[in-house]
Amino acid sequence: xxxxxxxxxxxxxxxxxxxxxxxxxxxxxxxxxxxxxxxxxxxxxxxxxxxxxxxxxxxxxxxxxxxxxxxxxxxxxxxxxxxxxxxxxxxxxxxxxxxxxxxxxxxxxx
Amino acid sequence: xxxxxxxxxxxxxxxxxxxxxxxxxxxxxxxxxxxxxxxxxxxxxxxxxxxxxxxxxxxxxxxxxxxxxxxxxxxxxxxxxxxxxxxxxxxxxxxxxxxxxxxxxxxxxxxx
Numbered sequence: 482x483x484x485x486x487x488x489x490x491x492x493x494x495x496x497x498x499x500x501x502x503x504x505x506x507x508x509x510x511x512x513x514x515x516x517x518x519x520x521x522x523x524x525x526x527x528x529x530x531x532x533x534x535x536x537x538x539x540x541x542x543x544x545x546x547x548x549x550x551x552x553x554x555x556x557x558x559x560x561x562x563x564x565x566x567x568x569x570x571x572x573x574x575x576x577x578x579x580x581x582x583x584x585x586x587x588x589x590x591x
Numbered sequence: 592x593x594x595x596x597x598x599x600x601x602x603x604x605x606x607x608x609x610x611x612x613x614x615x616x617x618x619x620x621x622x623x624x625x626x627x628x629x630x631x632x633x634x635x636x637x638x639x640x641x642x643x644x645x646x647x648x649x650x651x652x653x654x655x656x657x658x659x660x661x662x663x664x665x666x667x668x669x670x671x672x673x674x675x676x677x678x679x680x681x682x683x684x685x686x687x688x689x690x691x692x693x694x695x696x697x698x699x700x701x702x703x
Contacts, residue, residue: 513690524595524681524694525634572690578624578636578649579683579692 485569490586499556501585503569506550514545514552517568517581525568525581529554556587564589593618595695597682603701604672612667612698614682621687623665624649625657627678628697634681640665641687672702 487503505514513532517525529536531543531552542555556563566584595616604610616623624639626649636649640659654676656668665684669676682695 515690522679522697522699524683524697525692526694527691530690574690576690577622577639577641577647578626579634580636581634583631583633 485571485582487567487569487582487585489583490588492588492590493559494590495560496558499559499563499587499589501554501556501567501569501587502551503554504551505569505571508549508571509573511574512571513574514543514549515570515572515579516541516543516554517570517579519566519568519584528567530572559587559589561589561591563587593693595682595684595693597680597695597698599698600696601699603703605703606673607671610669610672610700612669612680612682612700614665614667614695615663616665616682616684616693617663618684618686618693619662620684620693621662622692623659623682623684624692625655625665625667626681626683627651627676628681629678637667637680672700674702676700677702 485505493499515530516528519525529541529543533545536543544553568581568584598613621642625637626634628634635651638657640646680698683692685692
């Protein structure tokens with residue numbers, strides 16, 4: 482299972498773009514990169530998943546370089562409600578469970 | 592609305608008193624899992640089920656039981672709860688072939 486490393490915490494302001502980088506040096510060929518968001522006392526919520534290059538949905542973008550040893554979650558124009566813990570996971574295709582690390586605690590200020 | 596529901600949301604009990612936390616999903620997902628979340632330890636998988644009548648242990652199964660008699664339900668049973676099972680519990684489900692899991696709202700359990 483590829484280990485992930487991401488910052489413990491980040492601060493930003495409303496309206497800014499926030500980029501959270503995750504490193505996963507030991508990622509395997511059939512692993513996907515997945516990001517979840519968790520608000521206090523709620524279950525994690527899937528945000529985005531990618532294998533390589535760039536993926537964009539209505540919530541975020543995910544940038545993955547060619548070597549796949551890192552990835553960057555980009556949140557455009559954040560608001561106070563984006564304050565949450567963001568988890569980067571490397572998931573083996575078809576895996577039965579998810580291993581969550583400590584995540585990045587993102588705090589958005591007015 | 593597609594969702595995973597858990598009951599109860601909060602529970603205080605005493606050591607040794609059997610309890611069941613229910614989990615139900617309305618998305619016809621094959622896979623269901625139970626996790627516990629503790630400060631500093633992240634989410635750890637307790638048990639998972641790949642389909643009806645098929646269950647297997649996760650990373651921390653000791654002290655827990657599960658059953659999967661119907662596709663939509665996956666109850667977590669603590670036969671003799673102990674204080675070290677005080678935690679926040681999440682149920683999750685996903686479609687076979689998808690890596691995206693959908694989590695329930697959580698059950699906060701306190702064992703005295």
